Amino acid sequence: MCGTSSLLACGPLDPEPPSDAEGNPLPLPPPGEDWLRVVEVSPSPAIATEATIEVRFSEYLDPDTLNSYATLSLRSGGIVAGGRLTYRMSRKALLYHPRAPLEAELRYTLQTSPALRSVVGSPLAPETPAPIFFTDETLPAAEPPTRESVRWEDIAPILERSCASCHADQAWQLPQLSRDALRQTRSSQVDLPLVMPFEPARSYLMHKILADYPRRRFTVQPPPYSDAPPLAPDEIELIEDWIAGGAR
Numbered sequence: 001m002c003g004t005s006s007l008l009a010c011g012p013l014d015p016e017p018p019s020d021a022e023g024n025p026l027p028l029p030p031p032g033e034d035w036l037r038v039v040e041v042s043p044s045p046a047i048a049t050e051a052t053i054e055v056r057f058s059e060y061l062d063p064d065t066l067n068s069y070a071t072l073s074l075r076s077g078g079i080v081a082g083g084r085l086t087y088r089m090s091r092k093a094l095l096y097h098p099r100a101p102l103e104a105e106l107r108y109t110l111q112t113s114p115a116l117r118s119v120v121g122s123p124l125a126p127e128t129p130a131p132i133f134f135t136d137e138t139l140p141a142a143e144p145p146t147r148e149s150v151r152w153e154d155i156a157p158i159l160e161r162s163c164a165s166c167h168a169d170q171a172w173q174l175p176q177l178s179r180d181a182l183r184q185t186r187s188s189q190v191d192l193p194l195v196m197p198f199e200p201a202r203s204y205l206m207h208k209i210l211a212d213y214p215r216r217r218f219t220v221q222p223p224p225y226s227d228a229p230p231l232a233p234d235e236i237e238l239i240e241d242w243i244a245g246g247a248r
């Protein structure tokens with residue numbers, strides 16, 4: 001019996017779902033998934049007026065939820081400093097670089113768009129603090145982030161070493177990993193191209209070579225059951241840069 005006199009006997013109350021300042025319910029991670037979290041922000045808290053801020057996350061990000069103007073912004077009172085956004089997929093990191101130099105000796109707050117999601121659909125954890133920065137004019141200006149210019153000739157020997165034993169063998173009936181084949185072949189496992197030039201996060205090749213990528217079919221490549229030498233983190237980053245530079 002759940003009467004007013006025996007409230008405690010009615011069992012535990014459901015915890016209140018998290019809500020924003022206006023009391024609207026906040027989006028939750030999908031069942032079984034964790035929140036998206038900020039792992040590291042650098043540099044912090046002092047930044048140059050021309051700084052590149054790197055925000056590393058706990059999960060890979062959903063490229064559909066990245067907006068180069070709104071995903072990360074630096075605010076100081078009513079001033080919003082527009083910035084350029086780069087997603088370094090292999091590092092699970094967003095890089096923000098202001099379009100115009102920031103004001104000297106000001107305090108800025110880094111705001112993250114509530115629309116940002118991980119690849120499995122998790123929103124940022126509600127308790128995520130908004131990092132605060134102070135501009136320090138004496139610090140050296142940082143260049144806007146650039147990608148290493150990577151050509152196919154830099155990638156080919158890596159794929160030859162770690163992948164060709166199976167993928168170049170007709171008997172396996174696997175997709176060829178030549179430059180043209182990578183650019184022209186759609187995955188037989190998911191509805192994605194193997195390589196979408198300029199878009200590493202939408203290239204299934206990246207989903208297959210990042211060991212902890214959550215949404216791919218079957219195993220990481222090269223398969224752990226094989227003798228093929230695994231890819232080193234800097235080789236994976238090189239492949240990311242090659243795709244980001246247009247997969248030429």
Ligand code: HEC
Nearest residue numbers: 162163166175187188189205208218219221222223226228
């Ligand atoms: C031991 C043999 C073997 C090696 C070595 C190997 N693969 Fe594979 N690869 C497979 C098999 C088998 C599949 C299909 C099953 C799977 O996805 O795990 C596959 C699937 C793939 C797919 C998905 C194809 C599709 O249609 O979606 C990609 C992409 C891929 N491999 C890339 C690579 C890359 C890049 C390397 C080297 C870094 C590599 N593979 C090394 C055997 C291999």
